[in-house]
Amino acid sequence: MSLTHSFEVRVYYEDTDLAGLVYYANYLKFIERARSEWVRGLGIDQRALKDETGHVFAVRRVEADYLSPAHYDDVLTVKTTPERLTGARMVLRQIVLRGDTALFDCRVTLAYLDAAGRPARLPGQLKAAFDPKPVL
Numbered sequence: 001m002s003l004t005h006s007f008e009v010r011v012y013y014e015d016t017d018l019a020g021l022v023y024y025a026n027y028l029k030f031i032e033r034a035r036s037e038w039v040r041g042l043g044i045d046q047r048a049l050k051d052e053t054g055h056v057f058a059v060r061r062v063e064a065d066y067l068s069p070a071h072y073d074d075v076l077t078v079k080t081t082p083e084r085l086t087g088a089r090m091v092l093r094q095i096v097l098r099g100d101t102a103l104f105d106c107r108v109t110l111a112y113l114d115a116a117g118r119p120a121r122l123p124g125q126l127k128a129a130f131d132p133k134p135v136l
Contacts, residue, residue, distance in 0.1 A: 004081045005041060007034035011074045021069040027104045028062070031094045034078035035108070042130070054115025060089065064106040074098050082130055088112045088119040090130050 009030050017023045039046060039057075050056050070076055077097045084091040089111050096104035114120040122130070 004079050005034070005038040007037050007078045007080070009033065009076050009078060011070050011072055011076065013072055016072050020072055022071070022074075024066060027064070027066070027096055027106075030076065030078055030096055031080075031104075031106065031108065034080050034094060035092065035110075038080045055120055056113055057110045058113050059108060060111040061109040062106055064104065066104055068098075068101060068103045070096070070098060070103050076103070083107070085122075085127065085130055087121045090122075 011022055015022050015026045036046070046057070075098070079095045079097065081093045082090060083093050089109055092108045092110065094106050094108060095102050112120050112122050
């Protein structure tokens with residue numbers, strides 16, 4: 001079973017700059033949407049999590065490489081794969097592709113925070129859902 005999640009996004013005119021290329025910051029929007037859909041696909045309701053416990057996920061770090069530009073009307077695929085998990089953090093690799101061509105490659109570190117903004121331990125249910133290793 002693959003833990004890689006795929007999310008498709010089309011480039012709209014509003015996503016581009018004067019040169020007709022995707023504006024660099026919009027790749028961050030694309031990967032955010034893909035992460036949200038990945039979490040939803042795992043059966044985790046982030047709104048309910050926040051409302052019931054005050055806990056949220058926050059981006060702590062992004063390491064990104066812009067490899068090749070995307071253009072207006074391109075259909076892109078964002079691949080999200082969990083790489084590492086600690087008590088209160090997870091690292092995901094996210095790649096934006098046009099067909100088989102990688103355009104944007106990044107690693108995103110997410111922190112799990114309590115209502116006061118302090119790091120919190122991932123609950124067992126979430127840890128199991130995010131852990132890239134099989135549970136024995």
